[in-house]
Amino acid sequence: xxxxxxxxxxxxxxxxxxxxxxxxxxxxxxxxxxxxxxxxxxxxxxxxxxxxxxxxxxxxxxxxxxxxxxxxxxxxxxxxxxxxxxxxxxxxxxxxxxxxxxxxxxxxxxxxxxxxxxxxxxxxxxxxxxxxxxxxxxxxxxxxxxxxxxxxxxxxxxxxxxxxxxxxxxxxxxxxxxxxxxxxxxxxxxxxxxxxxxxxxxxxxxxxxxxxxxxxxxxxxxxxxxxxxxxxxxxxxxxxxxxxxxxxxxxxxxxxxxxxxxxxxxxxxxxxxxxxxxxxxxxxxxxxxxxxxxxxxxxxxxxxxxxxxxxxxxxxxxxxxxxxxxxxxxxxxxxxxxxxxx
Amino acid sequence: xxxxxxxxxxxxxxxxxxxxxxxxxxxxxxxxxxxxxxxxxxxxxxxxxxxxxxxxxxxxxxxxxxxxxxxxxxxxxxxxxxxxxxxxxxxxxxxxxxxxxxxxxxxxxxxxxxxxxxxxxxxxxxxxxxxxxxxxxxxxxxxxxxxxxxxxxxxxxxxxxxxxxxxxxxx
Numbered sequence: 001x002x003x004x005x006x007x008x009x010x011x012x013x014x015x016x017x018x019x020x021x022x023x024x025x026x027x028x029x030x031x032x033x034x035x036x037x038x039x040x041x042x043x044x045x046x047x048x049x050x051x052x053x054x055x056x057x058x059x060x061x062x063x064x065x066x067x068x069x070x071x072x073x074x075x076x077x078x079x080x081x082x083x084x085x086x087x088x089x090x091x092x093x094x095x096x097x098x099x100x101x102x103x104x105x106x107x108x109x110x111x112x113x114x115x116x117x118x119x120x121x122x123x124x125x126x127x128x129x130x131x132x133x134x135x136x137x138x139x140x141x142x143x144x145x146x147x148x149x150x151x152x153x154x155x156x157x158x159x160x161x162x163x164x165x166x167x168x169x170x171x172x173x174x175x176x177x178x179x180x181x182x183x184x185x186x187x188x189x190x191x192x193x194x195x196x197x198x199x200x201x202x203x204x205x206x207x208x209x210x211x212x213x214x215x216x217x218x219x220x221x222x223x224x225x226x227x228x229x230x231x232x233x234x235x236x237x238x239x240x241x242x243x244x245x246x247x248x249x250x251x252x253x254x255x256x257x258x259x260x261x262x263x264x265x266x267x268x269x270x271x272x273x274x275x276x277x278x279x280x281x282x283x284x285x286x287x288x289x290x291x292x293x294x295x296x297x298x299x300x301x302x303x304x305x306x307x308x309x310x311x312x313x314x315x316x317x318x319x320x321x322x323x324x325x326x327x328x329x330x331x332x333x334x335x336x337x338x339x340x341x342x
Numbered sequence: 343x344x345x346x347x348x349x350x351x352x353x354x355x356x357x358x359x360x361x362x363x364x365x366x367x368x369x370x371x372x373x374x375x376x377x378x379x380x381x382x383x384x385x386x387x388x389x390x391x392x393x394x395x396x397x398x399x400x401x402x403x404x405x406x407x408x409x410x411x412x413x414x415x416x417x418x419x420x421x422x423x424x425x426x427x428x429x430x431x432x433x434x435x436x437x438x439x440x441x442x443x444x445x446x447x448x449x450x451x452x453x454x455x456x457x458x459x460x461x462x463x464x465x466x467x468x469x470x471x472x473x474x475x476x477x478x479x480x481x482x483x484x485x486x487x488x489x490x491x492x493x494x495x496x497x498x499x500x501x502x503x504x505x506x507x508x509x510x511x512x513x
Contacts, residue, residue: 077374118472121397128405132377135409139370139416147416154413158406178472 008109016093016113024247025055031247031298038302062240070233074140081137082234082241088130089248095119096255097181099265099283103276111283112181119180120172123256124165127211131157133245134213134220138230149229153220156312157211163320164207167200170331171260184264189271194261199327201261203320208253210316213246215301219309254293255286262289349389356382373412380404394472 029044029051036043044051069078094113102109116122131154138150171193172178175186187193194201210217221229228234231242258264267285270278307315336342359382362375380403387396479487 074370077370116393118393118397121394121401125397125400125405128401128409129377131409132412135412135416136374139412151413151416154409158409158413161406 004107008107009113012109012111012113013094016098017090020090020093020248020251021244023251024244025059027247027250027294028058028243029055030294031301034295034298035302038299059240062237065236067236067238068233070142072142073233074142077136077140078233079238081133081140082238082245083133084136085130085133085245086241086248088126088133089245089252092123092126092249092252092256095122095180096252096259097184097264099286100279102279111279115179115181118178120168120178120183120260123180124161124168127164128161130211130249133242134230137234137242138220141230141233143233145226145228146230146232149220149222149226149232152222152226152309153213153230156213156217156219156316159313159316160207160210160217160320163203163316163324164211166321166324166328167197167203167207168260170197170200170328173328173331173335180259180264184259184266187263188266190263190266190268192261192263192266197261197327197331199323200331201257203324203327204260205257206315206320208257209297209300210312212250212253212297214250214297216304216307217312218301218306219312222306250294250297251290254290254297257293258286258289345389349386352382352385352389356386369415370412373408373415376411377404377408380408391471394475 032054033043033051035041044054047053047057069075095116097110097112097115099111102111134153135150138146138153141147171183174193174196175183177183177186183193209215213220219229220226221231223229226232231239234242265282265286267282270282270285273281333342356379359375359379363372363379366372366375380399384396384399384404387393387399
């Protein structure tokens with residue numbers, strides 16, 4: 001690895017970090033405006049024109065609050081919890097191909113930090129350790145509501161991870177590769193996977209909502225039963241990190257859904273462009289897809305009421321997993337038939 | 343930094359976190375140290391260019407099995423007062439059992455120090471990549487692979503059966 005590559009990768013990592021945080025901050029503003037619109041209210045409008053500075057005001061408020069650690073809490077784990085949540089939310093952005101190559105200073109720069117040949121498995125690895133942040137934080141608070149929240153979060157995430165994995169396997173079967181870059185490139189020219197695998201996309205979308213702990217699956221922080229769920233005892237920026245990590249992972253998982261099912265940075269008529277124009281347009285197309293997913297996720301939150309816990313388990317184990325397995329078997333048969341193995 | 347240097351540092355970190363699993367008094371902390379140990383082992387796999395194994399180790403052990411461990415421990419809510427007193431007899435048996443296992447491991451690892459240069463040499467550089475592994479699993483090792491999957495199904499059916507039987511007793 002030469003020095004120029006090291007510099008360009010470091011710059012890309014820093015840029016992605018800042019963009020993720022910026023997008024997460026403005027998602028909170030967007031969510032409040034959207035909620036206001038759906039509920040026929042005005043929403044935040046005090047800080048700056050149209051309340052556009054609201055996220056900055058919120059962030060400042062979070063930092064200025066008293067940072068309180070309960071006396072009987074496990075101090076170290078209490079501090080580590082929100083950190084793990086934020087870490088796992090941010091790290092997935094390193095394997096996503098954000099656009100076609102950019103030509104800068106005579107160098108072809110790939111807009112993907114790490115092109116693993118197992119990118120999709122890396123995403124699942126990070127998703128599967130993402131639950132630790134909530135579990136450790138909820139347990140370390142030494143509060144029964146926090147513990148309930150943590151236990152609900154972990155059982156929910158383990159149950160839905162299975163269906164999520166099985167529905168994503170169909171994409172790997174169709175593409176014949178585990179690399180996210182290959183998956184995006186195979187969808188070139190409107191061959192988007194969602195047209196071939198609508199059922200898999202539907203399951204993946206529902207399970208993503210569950211993994212994000214978003215409504216209608218937000219039982220871990222269900223305020224009518226559990227006060228605040230796993231972050232009941234948290235205050236100041238530690239609480240801020242938990243809330244922030246939810247929005248960051250919403251951004252990243254919207255990107256993953258766009259990559260797996262909606263062609264990533266591909267857009268119709270992209271062959272007419274080349275070079276940096278193509279790169280900028282592909283990034284814009286990808287951003288638009290991500291924005292639409294974020295919008296739909298928020299729209300669902302303000303429309304559909306929360307599940308009951310037994311309904312959640314029923315849906316996960318008795319509906320989504322069997323349907324995903326049948327879908328996987330049919331895809332396997334079709335792929336084998338097309339390859340001439342049968 | 344050379345590759346040997348990295349592997350030495352990683353190895354000592356793995357052993358240190360492994361020791362902390364045993365030495366830490368609190369069961370939840372033990373589990374968290376075990377998760378950290380699995381991460382170091384995954385890093386070892388990446389050092390051997392076996393990315394697929396590394397990530398599967400992370401998904402299966404750190405991501406699924408240890409989450410269940412933590413889940414059960416949190417439900418049990420173990421603490422220091424509930425820790426069973428260890429008798430002299432149990433200490434002696436534990437030392438004998440652990441010592442025997444240690445002896446077996448030393449015997450098994452003795453050959454590497456004799457023949458190699460102190461390190462395990464990886465014969466094929468891309469053995470752990472997913473294409474190579476998949477082709478091997480579905481050609482040379484097909485029968486063991488299928489048999490182990492039958493073993494998993496047997497375990498699953500057994501678990502379901504045990505859960506069902508308990509319910510009938512309650513009725």
